[in-house]
Structure formats: C-alpha cells, structure tokens
Amino acid sequence: MSERLRELAAAFNGSFAAMTPLERLAAMAEHVPGPVVFTTSLGIEDQMITHLIFSNDLPITVKTLDTGRLFPETYALWRETEEKYGRRIRAMYPRGEALEELVNDQGIDGFYYAPEFRKNCCGVRKVEPLGRALAGAAGWITGLRRDQSANRADMDFVGFDGARGLVKANPIFDWSRDAIAHFTKANGVPVNALHAKNFLSIGCAPCTRALRPGEPERAGRWWWEEETKRECGLHVDDAGRPVRADNHRPAEGDAAFERLPQ
Numbered sequence: 396m397s398e399r400l401r402e403l404a405a406a407f408n409g410s411f412a413a414m415t416p417l418e419r420l421a422a423m424a425e426h427v428p429g430p431v432v433f434t435t436s437l438g439i440e441d442q443m444i445t446h447l448i449f450s451n452d453l454p455i456t457v458k459t460l461d462t463g464r465l466f467p468e469t470y471a472l473w474r475e476t477e478e479k480y481g482r483r484i485r486a487m488y489p490r491g492e493a494l495e496e497l498v499n500d501q502g503i504d505g506f507y508y509a510p511e512f513r514k515n516c517c518g519v520r521k522v523e524p525l526g527r528a529l530a531g532a533a534g535w536i537t538g539l540r541r542d543q544s545a546n547r548a549d550m551d552f553v554g555f556d557g558a559r560g561l562v563k564a565n566p567i568f569d570w571s572r573d574a575i576a577h578f579t580k581a582n583g584v585p586v587n588a589l590h591a592k593n594f595l596s597i598g599c600a601p602c603t604r605a606l607r608p609g610e611p612e613r614a615g616r617w618w619w620e621e622e623t624k625r626e627c628g629l630h631v632d633d634a635g636r637p638v639r640a641d642n643h644r645p646a647e648g649d650a651a652f653e654r655l656p657q
C-alpha cells in the first residue's frame with residue numbers, strides 16, 4: 396500500500412501544476428484509495444479549501460484541532476462556517492489525562508518559559524490529536540502555501556508522508572495570499588476577523604500576536620523563541636523530523652516578550 400501511495404503522490408505532483416485547486420481536491424477524493432482528511436486551522440487559506448470541499452460536496456472529511464487555547468474569533472468563525480455550509484467541522488481534542496498532567500507539571504502558560512515546554516504543549520494539544528485525526532486516512536489535505544516562508548519553498552504540491560504513510564497534498568500551494576483573499580471575498584467565504592487586525596497566521600491565542608509593518612506573515616507565531624528553535628510539529632519531513640517554521644525574531648520591548656522571565 397505504501398508503495399502505491401508513494402507512486403500516486405509522485406504522479407499527482409507532476410500533474411497538479413496544470414490543475415485548479417478544485418480539480419486537485421477532486422483528484423485526491425477520487426484517486427486516493429482510502430479516506431481523505433482535510434485538517435483546517437480556520438485560517439484564510441483553509442477557509443478557501445473548506446469552501447471548495449463543502450460547496451462541491453467532495454467526500455473529504457474536514458477536521459480541526461481544538462487546542463482549548465484558540466481565539467474567541469476563531470470559535471466564532473468555526474460556528475459561522477458550519478452554519479453557512481450546513482456541514483460539521485469535526486473537532487479533535489487533547490487527551491484529558493495528558494492535558495491535566497501537562498498543566499499541572501509546567502503551569503497553564505508554561506510554553507513561555509522554555510522551548511521544550513512549548514513543544515510539550517504543542518505535542519499534547521496538537522500533535523497527538525493530529526495523529527488521531529489522520530489515523531486510518533490515506534490522504535491528507537493541508538492549506539500550506541509556497542510563499543509562506545523560505546522553508547516551505549522547498550516543499551512540493553504533493554508528497555508521500557513516510558512517517559504517517561499517506562499522500563499529503565497542498566492544493567493551494569501555488570496561490571498567493573492576495574489571490575486567496577480575492578477568492579474568499581468574491582465567493583462570500585467567511586474569514587477570521589483577526590486577519591483585518593494584522594494577524595495573518597493565526598494559531599493559539601497566547602502564542603500568536605499581530606504583525607508589525609514589514610514582518611513576514613508567520614513572524615507572529617511563537618515570537619519569543621529563538622528562530623532556530625521554532626518548530627511547528629504538525630508538518631514533518633519524510634523521516635518524521637518536524638519542519639521548522641521560518642520566522643524573524645522580534646525586537647525586545649514587545650509587551651508579551653517583556654513579561655517573560657529573562
């Protein structure tokens with residue numbers, strides 16, 4: 396099965412460039428021999444994909460990872476999206492016992508104190524639930540874009556995720572943020588209200604800040620960490636190593652930075 400999926404990923408990777416995002420999603424749904432899951436963070440890229448899946452009734456399950464630390468605006472968008480399309484976005488939650496152990500051990504906001512604490516939190520709240528979200532799937536859709544960071548420029552439209560044993564496809568990989576914003580506006584796709592307040596990449600509330608002028612779009616994520624230690628944890632290379640986010644360290648003086656132990 397793995398070899399078949401690897402070959403399918405290679406074939407898709409060669410053909411995706413000439414296809415529209417909808418055609419790419421439809422091809423995944425039709426040709427991947429098993430369940431296909433789209434994991435959404437409810438960011439603008441993911442909202443475009445959700446729109447294409449729900450509006451065209453594609454047999455792709457849409458799931459989100461509710462870490463318990465999302466912005467109120469994100470929960471409002473989740474509800475608005477379900478109401479608009481009449482479809483459920485399935486929630487994945489952290490394991491209760493693991494979450495209790497994490498918070499009791501390192502504190503409610505332990506992620507600010509050390510990179511390993513942050514990775515522990517992402518591990519319990521995101522990575523482990525993602526594993527369950529993708530269990531049994533043969534295909535995984537994500538909203539990654541090539542121009543989101545230097546690191547992502549090296550990725551492909553479609554790859555074989557050797558660690559999880561599935562075809563991983565990025566159907567809007569070649570789309571710019573501006574083109575996606577135009578699409579969502581033209582098609583009445585609901586988007587997170589925080590995007591209009593300079594939050595371009597939106598994750599958990601305590602770990603996301605608005606961008607300052609001139610910063611790259613993912614600079615507001617885990618901004619207190621050294622650049623070399625920021626790892627998303629959800630996206631891994633073929634050997635299972637986390638793909639590093641490529642952000643810029645902000646200037647000291649940021650309000651949230653100041654409250655950290657120095």
Ligand code: SF4
Pocket residue numbers: 462464506513514516517518520521598599601602
């Ligand atoms: S982004 Fe922050 S709050 Fe969310 S899981 Fe990671 S460390 Fe925890």
